[in-house]
Amino acid sequence: QQQVKQSPQSLIVQKGGISIINCAYENTAFDYFPWYQQFPGKGPALLIAIRPDVSEKKEGRFTISFNKSAKQFSLHIMDSQPGDSATYFCAARGNKLTFGTGTQLKVEL
């Protein structure tokens, strides 16, 4: 199957807190797992990505954790800021790029 399941649908976090978004997949042929950030009226922008031979990747405040055996991966945003308020999509690539349904993150002061 090509489906990617993403949760939660929406998330409210206090400034300075940790935002966690989870994704799960079924297709073991997926070979690349990116996360995208989208602001209203704009196209999604690549945030961070991981390959299945790595369990964790960190770039600044953003970390992907990848559990190959469980077929799950998650995005952690440390020290969340109001500017992080956006919609986040996980994705997985097989013969095409398949997206999760998105998480609307709001970081409150």
Added chain:
Amino acid sequence: DGGITQSPKYLFRKEGQNVTLSCEQNLNHDAMYWYRQDPGQGLRLIYYSQIVNDFQKGDIAEGYSVSREKKESFPLTVTSAQKNPTAFYLCASGGTGWANTEAFFGQGTRLTVV
């Protein structure tokens, strides 16, 4: 500048008309994609192409058509057969090999049926 360009940014269509959305990239990417985004929903794949003169249907291809005559161009036509075309349309391009995996999106075209 290298990137992916969608035009127009806003498009209005009358009932029964076909309209074509443009997508051009100068990133030398083999793969190109069209997605549809509805409010509060994820990105749903309409069509994709991994090589010139070849393309495949995505999850919601009915009422849409595409062509890939050139590597840098992947126009999408929304036909009159598409019953609910009002949406935000996103084009993306990316590599197909292990070493070139990022997919880049255009800024989108918002189509409204009037």
